[in-house]
Amino acid sequence: xxxxxxSQSARYAALHPLFARAFEYIRDTDLLALxxxxxxxxxxxxxxxxxxxxxxxxxxxxLECHRRYIDIQLALEGVDEMGWKALxxxxxxxxxxxxxxxxxxxxxxxxxxxxxxPGAFCIFFPEDAHAPLVATDNIRKAIFKIAV
Numbered sequence: 524x525x526x527x528x529x530s531q532s533a534r535y536a537a538l539h540p541l542f543a544r545a546f547e548y549i550r551d552t553d554l555l556a557l558x559x560x561x562x563x564x565x566x567x568x569x570x571x572x573x574x575x576x577x578x579x580x581x582x583x584x585x586l587e588c589h590r591r592y593i594d595i596q597l598a599l600e601g602v603d604e605m606g607w608k609a610l611x612x613x614x615x616x617x618x619x620x621x622x623x624x625x626x627x628x629x630x631x632x633x634x635x636x637x638x639x640x641p642g643a644f645c646i647f648f649p650e651d652a653h654a655p656l657v658a659t660d661n662i663r664k665a666i667f668k669i670a671v
Contacts, residue, residue: 525646541569545667568670578658586629586652592668597644600663606633606654613652
């Protein structure tokens with residue numbers, strides 16, 4: 524898991540061949556002008572999901588993980604307090620992994636919480652379970668999905 528700001532994004536561009544393209548899209552696109560929805564960037568290899576959603580309490584957030592995609596979760600408006608726990612430490616699955624939706628949920632509680640303000644992002648790799656969308660107000664964010 525990585526927490527950083529857009530001003531430092533160049534540091535992370537080399538971690539994956541499509542990270543540079545994702546950060547270029549962020550620089551070149553008015554993300555606040557996009558309606559909630561899914562936008563292709565490089566087919567199924569790289570796309571972004573824009574959300575504008577009411578935040579939830581920590582108790583309502585469930586840890587989730589993905590196997591096929593890395594997430595770059597960028598806060599646009601509101602502070603997204605995301606939970607994190609190493610996937611290897613998650614022992615209470617809600618159900619089986621869904622290959623169709625590339626997601627698995629857990630009853631485990633996060634090991635830590637990360638306040639992510641506008642302009643900051645978290646990168647979650649397949650070994651990172653995360654519980655996003657924790658806030659007292661609405662959260663507007665962009666979730667970049669990068670194929671592993």
